[in-house]
Every structure is written in structure tokens, then in C-alpha cells.
Amino acid sequence: MKAPLLTCFLLLMCSAATAAPPKAFTQAQCVGLKTAHVDAASIGLPTRGAVITAVAMAGQPNEPHCKLEGQIKPVDLKAPNIEFQLYLPLLWNGKALQLGGSGFDGAIKGADTARLAPAATPGALKQGYATFGSDSGHQGGVSDASFTLNDEAWENFAGAQIKKTHDVAIALIQQAYGRKPSRMYFQGNSQGGHEALAAIQRFPLDYDGAIAIHPVYNVVELHMAGIRIGQAVYNTPGAWISPAKSALIANAVMGACDKLDGLSDGIVANVKACDATFTLAHLRCKNGKDDGAGCLSDKQMSLVKMLSKPVSLGVTLPTGDRFAPWPILQGADAASIVSVFGSGADKPNPEASNLIISFPYMMGDQAVRYEVMRSPDYDSLTFDPATHQARLQELASQVDNNDADIRAFVQHGGKLLMMHGTADMAVPPGNTVAYYDRLKTQFGEKTLRQFARFYLAPGFTHYSGPFRLSWDSLGTLDKWVDHGIDPGQQVMIDTNKATAGREMPLCDYPLFPKYKGQGDTRVASSFECVTQ
Template identity: 40%
Template sequence: MTGIVESAARRRTRTILRAACASALAFAFSATAHAASYLAKHCAELEGATIPASVIGLPTRGAAIWTASVVKAAAPGNRNGEYCRIVGSIKAVEDNAPDIRFEVNLPSRWNGRALQMGGGGYSGVLVSGTEPMPFAPDSTPLAKGYATFGSDSGHVGNSGRADFADNDEAILNFGFGHLKKTHDVALALIQMGYGRGPEKTYFAGGSTGGREGFTVVQRYPADYDGVIANAPAINFSGVRLMGVKVGQASYGKPGGYVGLAQQRRVFETVVHECDKLDGAADGIVSNVEACRKLEPQIIADVRCANGQRPPLRDSCLSDAQLATLDTLRDGLNLPYMLAFGVDTYPGYNVYQGVDFSGVLGLGDSPTLVSPPSFAVNGYLFAQGDAFIKHFVTRDLSYNSIGFDLANPGRYRQRLFALSSQVGAMNTDLTAFIARGGKLIAMHGLADEVISPNQTIAFYRLLVDRYGQSGVDGFMRLYMVPGFQHGNGVFIPAWDELGALDQWVMHDIAPETLVGTDIALATNGRSRPMCRYPGYPRYFGKGNVNNASSFRCVYP
């Protein structure tokens, strides 16, 4: 193992420089008439500085700052106000492992708090921390005064093929390592920049970022005061193996593929039968549990006569196609345990409002291509196939259609290890609760990528462990009808960060909130964001497009 070794003289120089920068930037960021000029002068001095490995809580070979420069408030395209932008890398332990690229942004008008922002998919793209929060498109945390930071999770490229997983250190960084390493480097830079650490530190992310949110709660509870975790892929191995099972049903069995017309027909039939169960004909299936009771009728409505293959230009479903949808609905049950006692992956709300005909759906072709692609063979299977080839077998020629999910043989231990390394299914949140940490989670009930029923199942496990009042003391869960994985018939815009900040800073726990629809066809309508297990119900009075006309109903 080789590394960058600083001479004693250089280390002394860096120490002096860091102290000077800390003092200068602390003054520069004060509310004086000369703040901007001092920021411009001293921010750039951070360029070329290093962060020693000793201040990073996991093994690295230290961090280096590539660039540090002031972004003026009036800079083209900048809506964040004036800030110091710092970009660098955290050196991997092994020579053959990729480094972690990071970005830290220090606003000249700091509110004293820091926000780490999570990635998406397989990450591989530098999270800048300069963009708006998902579902809050009108402003950015940086513009509100948060010191923001993010990383690329320790590899470059987000193709969906998971090439990085050929390297063990890259897997560990993707699973959890980049979170701690980036956090520690960012807080060192914040200390250097302002002369003090943040008063509160938050994390926010969705999908992969949602998993990362639960990961930091479970692995690094002392580092975070509040966490936002949307559509969290907490059971990472489960959802990937689920994708393999779906692919085997679609392409490993005669007639199993469900075409676009059939996918759309199921969705339209569900909406026709279940839309009004919440009192409003608005295209949203809100009363999911009541809709679940109509499932036999819905299946009968879409089934072809005698369960045969659909006639030409008919969108009914054969028994083989319905069996594929049943696979999605029923989920995954394994005869062995993954990490933290997990042996299931709950299924999807196939007959309760999920539209599988979109870009993240089941694909548009009965022909299996190699490697499977999202558009042709469906997102779930393409990702499951990549997981088997890159994470599990590390054999690009392996045929995932033939992978024995029930009896993985020599790969069983590998599956167990991966579920521990990349996953967040540990229900022991005692340390996070003890320090007063707060967690807000949100998931769409129509999610076609990450099953919302896994999030619900995990929440119920927490209630079993800590009791309802115990969970209420640190967590809020919002399950959103009509919302898919970033798309859907209802896409909520809501101030999730503001709700978290109020809870952490002022002990004002969020209850029913309001989401404003940003879907193109229905932009501007609003609905209550109900705490689970509630759903918004319309009682026949008032404008159906206003949240005030709905009430949250609880079983």
C-alpha cells in the first residue's frame, strides 16, 4: 500500500495554514461590511490543503483539496448566494480502489447547521450540495444558510451495471464507508472555515440516499441530529433478488412477459375500481387497504377468457402473465437468513395503483437482451441481473435467469455478507434515540422500484421493538398515495427539511403536513401528508384540489 506522505515541514505548513484559514474565514463569514472581500481572499487558500487520515473515522490515506474558490452571489446560474466551494478527494486504502470525490459548500451567511446530501441509484456522480432538496424545488438548503456536502460514494459512473462492485473497497464505500469519510472531512473543513463545528448536522436523501439515511442512523448515530430518508432502499439485497425473481417469471417461463398494453390495463382497471374509495374521483388511489379487498374482482376483470394468451389487440392478461404480477405482489421469501434476520422482501402494490408501464417499469419487449436493459426488460430485472453478475458471482457471463434463489449454494455466504455491507435493516436504533435524533421518512404507496411495503414492515418492526410511543418520539413516516419512484399521478412538494429542523431545533414534532402536486397534469393541487397509517379522505365538501377539503383518516 502506497500513499502521499507529507514531510514534517509540509505538515507544519499545513497546520499553520489551516489555523490561519480558520481564523480568517471565521472572521470573513461574520456579518461585517468586509465579509465578502475576506471570503474571496481566504477561501482560495484552502486549495491544495490536506486532511490527515487521523481525523477520519474509517481507514483512508487522508483527503486532498483540489479546488477552493468563492462563488459570487451574482455568478451566472447561482441561486445560492455567496459561498466557498471546496472540491477534493479522499484517498482509498488500496491502490486498486477508486477514491471518493467530495464537495463542501460554506455559505457566507451560515445558519450554523450542516447538511449531508445522499446519492441515487448506484451513485457514481458527485453530489454537489448546491441543488434543491427533492420535493422542495423552490429553494436550496445552501441558499438557506446550510453548509452542504456530498460525494460520489466512492466510484465514477452511474450506468446501472454496477461495474464498481468488482472491487471490495468500492462496495464498502458504496454501502456505508463514503458516508462516514465524507462526513468527517466535511466537518473538518467546516471547522477550518468557520472556526467552529456545526451546531446541528443533518442528512437527507432518497432511494439510495434514503438507504444512506437509515444507514447513518444505524451505524453513525453520534454524527447526526436529524435524518430525512425518502423511498429508502434499506433491503438492498432483497430488492435486487426480487428483481431476479421477476426476471425469471417474465423471461424464464413461457408467456410470462407482461406487455405494455397489459401493464397499462391493470393500472387503469385499478384506478377505475379504487379511485373513489377515498371519497374523491381524482385519479389517486388513496385508500389502499380498501382497494386491496377488491383485488380478486380486479384480477377477474383483466384476465383473458379461460386464462389463455390475449387475442390480437386485446389487453387482457393470460394466467402466465398474471403469475408474473403475482410474483411482484407476493414478494420474496427465502429459506435462509440474510443479515439482521431478514428472509423476506415484501411485494408491491400491483393491484392498488402502481403503474408498471413507465421508464422504471417492467420493460417493453418479450425478448431478453444481454445484458438486460431498463427500457427493454424492466428496471427491476436489469438491476437484479447486474447485482448477480457484479456483486455476487463476479462473472459477467453468468445467467441470472438460472440463479437458484432458494438454494444459492456457494453464493449463500456471499449474499449474507453483501446484505450486511449494503443495507440498513438493523432495527437497533437505541443510540440514535438516546442522543435525541429525529428521523422523517416518506415513501410513495405506488412506488414501482422500492416496495413501500418494505418500509412499512420495517417501521412495524421498530414499533414492536420500542413501542408506538417510543417510535413517535423520534420518527415520522409519511406514506403518499399516487406517488411512484419520483413520478406518479401525485408528486408531493413539501418542506421536509423545514419540518425536520423545527423538530430538532425547537422540539416541534411534525404531524399532518401539506404536499403540493408538481405532476405536470395536475400541478398545484394539494393534499394532506398523513402520518402512517393515515390516508387523506374527501368528505364531499370544498374544492377537491385543496388539502383543506381532506382529512387524514386512521384505522
Template identity: 40%
Template sequence: MRTRLRSRRTSAIVSALLAASAVAVSGCGGNDSASPNIAVVTPAAKCSALAGITVPAGSIGLPTKGATVVSATLVAATDSGNNNGEYCKVLGSIHPVDFNAPDIRAEVDLPTNFNGKVVHFGGGGFDGTIANTEGSPADGFLSGVEPAGVSTPLRRGYVTVGSDSGHEGNVLDGSFATNDEALANYAGDHIKMTHDFAAYIAKARYGSDFVHSYFIGGSSGGRQGLIAAQRFPHDYDGIISTYPASGITGLWLQMGRISRSLLAPGGYVTPAKGKALLAAVIKQCDALDGVADGIISNPAACVFDPTAIRCSGGGDTGDSCLSDVQLNTMTTAGTPLNFSFNLANGVQTFPAYNAFTGADFWSVGLAWGASADDALIEPGVIGKSAFYYTFSNDMLRFAVARDPALSILNFNSANPGSLTSRVQVVSALMDSTSTDLTQFQGRGGKIILQHGQSDQFIPAQLSIDYYDRLASRFGQGPLSLFLKFYLVPGAAHGVGGQFNGSYDGLTVLDNWVTKGIEPKNLTITDLAPPTAGRTRPMCEYPQWPKYVGGDPNLAASFVCSN
């Protein structure tokens, strides 16, 4: 009886909202101005009417027990700290089938000046918190920052959407993965559920469906973007996948392998030693692209001999050199991991990092930890613990073995033994390495895939390998009609590297989808001091920016070369 009453209440509220939307004059989908002779329902009333409504399970395309709007709050354009104009902030919970699994917590921001489109924000790491849907998505290489004059999607009139992927925690906490439904939600199911929840709420607010739907994410969010194209191709018209963890299973296995070298006695490479290594690499390879500008634009041409920075006698004699044990750590990071079994989609290897061609593992403590002692902190402490160790350790203990007593430091990444089949199950669940984009291609979907050559968390070669497999399937010409792949020299993973590049990727994607304007002659801007403001061309793979003369701080002084 209670369920019946709740359903009637929900239907009545939704009907009222739809009716309100019908009588309001809408110039651009969300304009709430009206002539003096027509009854007006204010944005505040439309927003508050959303609070407490339920979304039926049948309106969500994967199994749930429905969803609930926890709160709906109108944020005024004049509110302190709000630069997004007026919008309705909706917080909701999507309820799992398994009573023991956590809810998916989601946010849907509904602008009063709705432009008919939505941007779904991806997460990162283990997620655990809702993405900052009031800010900028990962359409560039410096987290949360856009070039001057580029507004947030919300301010531009896009509905913005994000979730915690189905558990509360932080990017270093994988303990949720002992529950099958929570793991499946994190792996990708939350994408569909969050999308459908947002679509229901937006239709209740505006009275119409989304005209266009985009997904933008970096790292695990980039992986989520590829999953959106592979598994839910009818939900999205355009995707930006930035430094994606597409082969996330191989990634944590490789991170575990590197951690065993990094955390072995004497193997830790300190930030000071990393700075010395990077300086030596830059000195040797910087000018190979035609100009000494602090960026290695063509890493394939850089052949650095690690013995050039070896400490005399092979022992640790100071910050200006690496011992033999530390060189082993770097060599481990700079070589691929070959598996004795197949991961999802026939993947048998995980690529090397650009360890001797500019990858910056030390600019922040998150990658390899703030120090050897801090690296092993459990549970992970952001800025101190090593992400490599914590992420791989939690994937092993919670997602694969379901045994918190295990340690990645005693695990054979190349040959997991009795856990091999379970690793393969998790790989099939989580990896976004499928090349089957035919449905997404067929409906006219567009993808921008991009990766930085100095990425310290996910090697650029992972995206190169995925692109090459796509090109083998579709042919490079047909593939380029719906997917563009860019490698950005010097760019790292949200922070660090030698070039913190950013550009208005959302506008580029939207123009491609809505106007058929194919991305060409794109320019990316460095936003990190002291080199902020310098520009480079974004070269479609396999091209790279070659200096041809002029001001080395201007993109016009470079051409995209093979």
C-alpha cells in the same frame, strides 16, 4: 520528507484560514462583512486557499489514506445559471487503503452566508456520480423539485455535501463491487468518510464546527440515511429517509425473481398493457376513500381480481388485456418472496409490490425497461434497460459471486444454494434493517421516514415492515417522539404514480431538531400536470387521508383516518 513538507504546508494553510476567520466579523457564522478598522480576508481568498490541501487520515473516522482537495472555486452570485448565492465549490478525493479500490469523489459547497448547518445528500441506485448538491435533496417524491417558493439548502446557507459513494459509473453499473473496499464504501462506509472530509473542510473555511448536521436521501440514499442513524449516530441530528431501500439484499433478490417472469417468453407487460391494468384498478378502488380523484388512498381496502383484465382464452390478444403469462408476471410482483435462510437482522421475507393497488411500473422505462428487447441491454442504459434486471444481475455477478458469467435469470432467489453464505455476508454489509437506534435516540436525533404507496422500485410494505419492527422494539408512543412515518397515497419513486407529492421537508426537520416543533398537520402538494397544485394531508402511519367533503383538490377536504 515530502510527506512532512506537505503536512507542514497543510497545517500552515489551515492555520491561516482559521486566523482569517477569527479576524473577520461574523454575524451568522459566515457573514464576511467587517468594520473599516479590521483586516478582511475575502470569500474568494478563503475559497482559493482550500485548493490543494490534504486531510490527514486521522481526521477521518474510518480507515483511509487521507483526502485531497482537488479544486476550490468561488461561484459568484451573479454567475450564469447560479441561483444559490455566492459559495465555494470544493471537489475532493478520499483515498482508499487498497490501491486497487477507487477514490471516493466528494463535493462540498460552502455558502458565504453560512447558517452553521450542513445537509448531506444521499445517492441512488449504484450511485457512481456525485449527488446534485447545488439542487434539492430527496425530501419529497418528485426528484429534484420543490414546491413554489422553497429554496435549495445551499441558497438558505446550508453547507451541502455529496459523494459518488466510492466509484465512477451510473446507477445501473455494479461492476465496481468486485473490489471489497469499493463494495464496503458503497454499502455505507462512504457516509462517514464524506461527512468527516466535509467537516474538516468546513472548519478550515469557517473556523467552527457544524452546529447541526442533516442527512437527506431517497432510494439507496434513503437506505444511507438509515445507516447514518444506525452506524454513525453521533454525526447527524436529523435524517429524512425517503422510499428507502432498507432491505437492499432482499430487494435485488425480489427484482431477480420478478425479472425471470417479466423476461420469460410472452411475460413482458408493455406500457400500454400497464396503462390498461392501472385504469382497471383505479376504476374499481379509487372511490373507496370517499372520492373518485385518481388516487387510491387506502390500498389495504382494494381487492382487485386480476382475471378482470385477462385476455379471452388467456392468450395475448392486444393492449387492453393481459395474457395468462403476463398475469403471472404481475402476480409474481404482487406476492412476497420467502427465503430459506435469514438475511441480516433475522429478515426472512421480502414484501410484495402494490401491483394491483396502484404501483406504476411503466411511466418511465427505467423500472421494467422500454421494451422486452431493451430490458436485457448490458451494460445498463438508462431509460432502456430494465433496472430490475440490471440491478439484480450485477448484484449477483459482482457483489456476491464475483463471476460475470452468471445470470440472475438462472438464479434461485429463495434458495441461493452454495452462494447462501455469501448473500448473508453482503446483506450484513449493505442492509439498513437494524432496529438499534438507541444511540441516535439518546442524543436527541430525529427521523422522518416516508414512502409512496405507488412506488414502482421499492414496495411501500418494506418501510411498513421496518416501522412495525421499530414499534415492537420502542413502543409506538416513544418511537413517535423521534421518528415519524408517512405513507403518501399515489406517490411513486421520484417520478410516475398518481400524485407527485412534495413539501419542504428540510424546514420541517430543522424545526423539529432546533426548536422542538414536532411535525403535525403537514400538507403535501402535487407538482405533476395536469393535477399540479392539489394538496393532501400527510398522515402519520397507520392513518390515511379520507375524503369528508368539499373541494377534492384541497387537503382541508380530507381527514387522517384509521
């Protein structure tokens, strides 16, 4: 055999060996995993091992998979278990996807499906991914922080559960298929986005790629901003902004800013031009006194101005002393504005499980009462952050993940996708902008683009909004990691019922999508990503 042909043959053989499929996995083997367990020695952080509590075959005929439910046992016998789920497709593609939670976690959130994926994109399981997630080490509502009174439960939520869940899942995947995944990804939204950044900062060699959507990487800072909002709303008579006035604000901003991106479509895409165009003073009531739903009093104007600029925390944390401004004057819809101000002016019931009270305040209240004061009966409307700086800094050092030095992850070959909605009133987009800017300072823009991309999605709130985004982030990440295909121009697809299927470019920050002036307004190619 001639040398070139021999070289080619050997390369093909090596490639074939590398891509060799895992051993067959059957329904019988799925059922056999009921007795599987993972020893504590196989888990990188202290536990008492993990056991399987339930096994079942699930899925449609074209998506058969094995569903495992299990528990990771804590060291502290009084601490809750980490409840986890692992989904194993019978036709495995050799890769795995770990999925994050939301809020204070407390439940296993969609451990079988990628976040915000388009309806036309096959699900992660159908693509052959093994998927898994956990409740982060406690059960409860996403707005319930009472679990933090237990130190191990807090430690798990603060990041340890990411590693523990990962290691257990990898061990079980190896038992099922005979080998570990060739690629390991993490994807999450909100607290799950925070967990994605925590994963690559704290456990960089465990992951080949991560998708961080609306990441709350500085959660203590967010909660202190929530306390400031709650105190401004509920401690100042007349400051509360009603749902009717929230609609007034949203409609006024939309009227002034909708067309600034070249198209009147109910979406504010050119946020920078909106900042320069919209004038809040036009909404002021005559003489500054509350004259009803058609205007804002001076107290209400002050509240809006407070949120529209960096919010002073009243304390210096490792991540700073101010939190990013809320996009109340940048295209947020009425419903998301109401979620910040609440639907009533009265002093709230801190245990309320709905949006009658301000959502940012409700989350901050939980953090203050359980994490800081460790007293369920404490009134957080009287809380002075400055007098508890040491405790707040301690908590931030444990749970926040704002480190831009992710060289270990990058040198391992890791890729990062970040995305944030421009109208997100739960976690302001400026917060993710700040972290991306830190990455740019750390690596330089040219180097950064070799492993990271950041997108701003116009009209998208935390989960809904005028443009309810879907985006094949998992497919984009996998092509980049596994095949070296640069993300290129991304496309987002609306899932709102009235506008379902319309497209728009998902532009690299700081670009935004501008209508070209001609072409189908529902097709992404009719837009271009520009700076102005």
C-alpha cells in the same frame, strides 16, 4: 440588580453566547481553500487523507456560496478515490446537510440541494446550510456494480464512505468557518434513503436528524427479488406483460379504486379498500390464452399475482426470506409498471442502460454477476440463490441496515423522518412499512413518536407518478430538532405540470387522506387523515 433580573440577564447572555454567529466567510477565503487538505488522522475510518481539486464561487447574488470539489484517497492504491463536493454559503446558518445518492451511486447527485423540496421553499444553500455529498467511492452509472470487484470500493459503497465523507466535510467546514456545525442532518432518497438509515445506525453520534425517503435498507433482499422477477418474466415464454397490458392494469385499478378516498382525482389513496375492491380475475382472457392487449393470459395473471404478494427469495437472508409486494394493483401508473416488466419479452442484454429490460432485474443482475459470482459473463437468469446462501448472507451483513435498535441516535437527541410513495414500483412501500414496524416493536408506539414519523404519499412513485410529491422535509426536521416543534400535520404539493400546486395531507402511517366531500379539491384543508 435584583435576583430575577440577574437570572434573566445571565440566561440571555448564555443564549447569546450559544447562538453566536460563526466568523465571516469571504470570497477570498473561499479561493484560499484550494490548498486545504484533511489528514488521515482526522478521518474516522482508514484513508490516506483528502485533498481539494477545485474551488469556485457559485450561485446567484442572493445565494452566494463556495463550491469545493475534492478526493478522499483510498488505502488500496488500486481502489477509486471517493469524489466529493462541499458547498459553503457565505452567510452560514451554522448547520450542515449531508445528501445521499441513488442506485449503485457512481456520481455525486445534487450535493447542493435538498431532496423533493417545494419550489417555493428557499434552497438549502439559500437557507444557509453547508451541504455535501459524494459518489460513494467510485464512478459509473447508477445501474453499474462492476466497482464491487474491488474490496475497498465495495466497503465504501456499503457504508464506509458515509463516515469518511462526513468527517472530511466537517474538517473543511471548521477550517472555513472556525467551528463545527451546531446541527448535522442527513437526507436521501432510494439508495440515499438507505444511506440515511445507515448513517444513524452505524454512526449515530454524528447526526442530529435524518430523512429517509424510499430507503433501500435491505438492498440484497431487493436484488434477489429482482432476480426472481427477471426469471419469471424472461424464463417463462408468454409471461411478459407488454406496455399496453401495463396500461390495462393501471387503468382498471384506477377505475375501481380512485373514488374510494372520496374523490375522483387520478390517485388511489385508500389502498386498503382498493385491495378489497379490485378483482384481478376481471382482466383474465377467455380460456386463459393471450388474446391481445385487452386481457391477461393465465401466465400473465400468475406473474401479477406473484408481484402482488410477498416475493419468495429462494434463500434466507438476515432480513428475511421474502420481499415486500409491489403495488401493481394499488394505484401504480402504467409507466412505473412497465419499468418492472420491461418493454420487450426477449432475454435482455444485461449491460443495457435503459428500461428496455426490467429495472429490478437489471439491478439484481448486476449484483449477482459482480457481487456474488464475481464474473461479468455469468447468466443471472440461471442463478439459484439457495446454492449461494453463505455469500448472500455475507454481503447482506456488510451492506444492509435493518437494525431497529437506534437507541444511541435517540439518546443523542436524534429525530427521524421517513416517507414512501404508495405507488413506488422501484422499491415497494411495504418495505419501509416493515422497518417502521420493527421500530415500533423495539420502542413502542408512544416512545417512537417522540423521535420518529413515517408518512405514506398516495400516488407517488419513486420520483414521479399521478401525484409527484414535493415536501419541506428539511424544514420540518430542523424545527423538530432545533426548536422542539412537533411535525404535526404535513402537507405535500404536486409538481406534475398539469396539476402543479394542488395540495394533499401527507398522513402519518397508517392513515390516508380522504376528501371531506366539500371544499377546494386542490387545498390540503379539504382532506382529513383517516383509517377508513
